[in-house]
Amino acid sequence: MSHVTVIGAGIVGINCAVSLCKAGHQVTVIDRVPPGDGCSFGNAGILAPSASEPLAGPDTLLKVPGWLINPDSPLFIQWRHLPRLTPWLLKYAWAGMFGDLKAAGAAINPIMAPCIELYTQLAAEAGAPELISHTGGLYVYESEKKFKAARASFLRRRDYGYDFTTLDFNQIQEREPTLSKIYKWGYWVDDYGHVTNPKRLVDTLADYARSLGATIELAEVLDIQTGPDGPTALVTDQGTRPLDKLVIAAGAFSHQLSAKLGDKVPLETERGYHVMIKNPGAVPSIPVMDSDIKAWITPMEEGLRCAGTVELASLDAPENHHRAEVLLRLAKRMVPTLNADDYSVWMGRRPTLPDSIPVIGPATKVANVFYAFGHQHVGLMGAPATANLISELVSGRNPNRDISAYRADRF
Numbered sequence: 001m002s003h004v005t006v007i008g009a010g011i012v013g014i015n016c017a018v019s020l021c022k023a024g025h026q027v028t029v030i031d032r033v034p035p036g037d038g039c040s041f042g043n044a045g046i047l048a049p050s051a052s053e054p055l056a057g058p059d060t061l062l063k064v065p066g067w068l069i070n071p072d073s074p075l076f077i078q079w080r081h082l083p084r085l086t087p088w089l090l091k092y093a094w095a096g097m098f099g100d101l102k103a104a105g106a107a108i109n110p111i112m113a114p115c116i117e118l119y120t121q122l123a124a125e126a127g128a129p130e131l132i133s134h135t136g137g138l139y140v141y142e143s144e145k146k147f148k149a150a151r152a153s154f155l156r157r158r159d160y161g162y163d164f165t166t167l168d169f170n171q172i173q174e175r176e177p178t179l180s181k182i183y184k185w186g187y188w189v190d191d192y193g194h195v196t197n198p199k200r201l202v203d204t205l206a207d208y209a210r211s212l213g214a215t216i217e218l219a220e221v222l223d224i225q226t227g228p229d230g231p232t233a234l235v236t237d238q239g240t241r242p243l244d245k246l247v248i249a250a251g252a253f254s255h256q257l258s259a260k261l262g263d264k265v266p267l268e269t270e271r272g273y274h275v276m277i278k279n280p281g282a283v284p285s286i287p288v289m290d291s292d293i294k295a296w297i298t299p300m301e302e303g304l305r306c307a308g309t310v311e312l313a314s315l316d317a318p319e320n321h322h323r324a325e326v327l328l329r330l331a332k333r334m335v336p337t338l339n340a341d342d343y344s345v346w347m348g349r350r351p352t353l354p355d356s357i358p359v360i361g362p363a364t365k366v367a368n369v370f371y372a373f374g375h376q377h378v379g380l381m382g383a384p385a386t387a388n389l390i391s392e393l394v395s396g397r398n399p400n401r402d403i404s405a406y407r408a409d410r411f
């Protein structure tokens with residue numbers, strides 16, 4: 001077995017560390033911040049095994065012009081970044097209009113489908129089963145037109161074996177009496193779960209990885225040195241360290257590292273926000289999505305989290321608090337009795353590729369380097385299955401299924 005260095009202590013890198021340790025490898029994880037302090041800190045916590053649709057389909061793309069002129073909509077672009085963003089946006093639109101969305105769904109599905117099962121097992125092994133809640137999920141609508149338009153997307157989930165139920169006003173109120181009476185229609189999906197504290201999940205799995213022998217170190221990776229047989233050393237702000245095998249799970253920054261190895265990958269960041277409302281009073285007991293703003297309210301250990309929206313800017317653009325205000329207003333609208341006196345605001349960088357399919361697998365130009373990044377809106381869900389696949393590849397085992405859709409050189 002080999003020594004494997006994982007760059008990135010987000011949910012993907014930490015899951016990789018657990019899987020690799022279980023396969024008998026010696027593992028070192030390197031991150032410039034503590035585990036789970038990147039994008040994995042503040043997500044909505046949703047585990048949706050049926051979430052296999054690529055982000056950009058014709059339905060979504062047709063809504064974009066309307067969203068762009070409304071600063072409170074699910075999508076916002078900081079216009080001064082448009083020239084840099086344009087090539088990526090064109091690839092994204094092309095994938096949505098002309099790409100094979102069914103094939104993309106078939107590639108995404110095996111990574112998402114086992115998420116509840118895998119996390120239930122992992123959290124139990126790590127001694128914190130309470131972190132995973134299998135409660136179902138609710139999508140609510142004010143407008144009948146939008147409710148009807150969304151039906152096609154729920155019907156497509158049946159292709160993967162997931163069913164849904166439609167709810168009317170009374171059924172929504174019966175199920176969740178604290179929800180606003182503005183919601184007249186809904187879809188209920190039984191097979192949904194949620195993580196009750198995404199940051200504590202990463203911390204718990206990081207401790208579990210340590211108990212299996214991994215070490216986790218704070219350092220910023222500046223460069224990767226390679227020789228004819230693959231990577232030889234990592235140059236970090238804490239010095240240079242020798243490398244045997246390398247996994248790059250650096251979230252929205254992964255393309256900066258893959259480019260050093262000759263793989264130019266069109267990774268962009270879709271920034272998202274949350275407001276975490278402490279002591280919220282009576283709130284829904286399950287995750288609920290407002291289908292206009294496309295944000296979730298999720299009951300968590302520390303209160304009620306309202307998370308979502310997409311902001312296209314750049315990795316280092318300052319936070320835009322208007323996006324968080326939209327979420328705070330939404331949470332109050334969804335739960336009229338909400339006590340929102342005490343809340344915090346957060347921004348995270350989702351790593352997104354134009355076709356919504358993550359890059360998972362070997363680097364194309366150097367041996368002994370593996371990629372695990374680009375999980376866009378569903379990286380929490382996709383992390384454990386990604387990690388198992390990475391562990392098989394690093395161990396030289398054949399995954400026994402076609403993984404060419406995840407290639408780094410497909411663009």
Ligand SMILES: Cc1cc2nc3c(=O)[nH]c(=O)nc-3n(C[C@H](O)[C@H](O)[C@H](O)COP(=O)(O)OP(=O)(O)OC[C@H]3O[C@@H](n4cnc5c(N)ncnc54)[C@H](O)[C@@H]3O)c2cc1C
Pocket residue numbers: 007008009010011012013030031032033036037038039040041042043044045046047219220221222249250251252253254271272273274307308309347348349350351373374375376377378379380381382
């Ligand atoms: C508002 C919001 C809501 C979301 N809701 C959900 C949800 O409900 N369900 C779901 O499945 N997903 C959700 N997501 C998406 C999910 O959070 C991400 O896909 C996931 O966290 C990505 O994990 P990661 O490990 O790839 O990246 P990260 O968590 O960002 O980890 C990458 C790590 O790499 C480190 N790194 C990068 N470059 C270097 C370097 N050069 N040197 C050292 N370290 C480096 C970073 O410091 C970081 O810690 C949501 C995201 C947002 C923003």
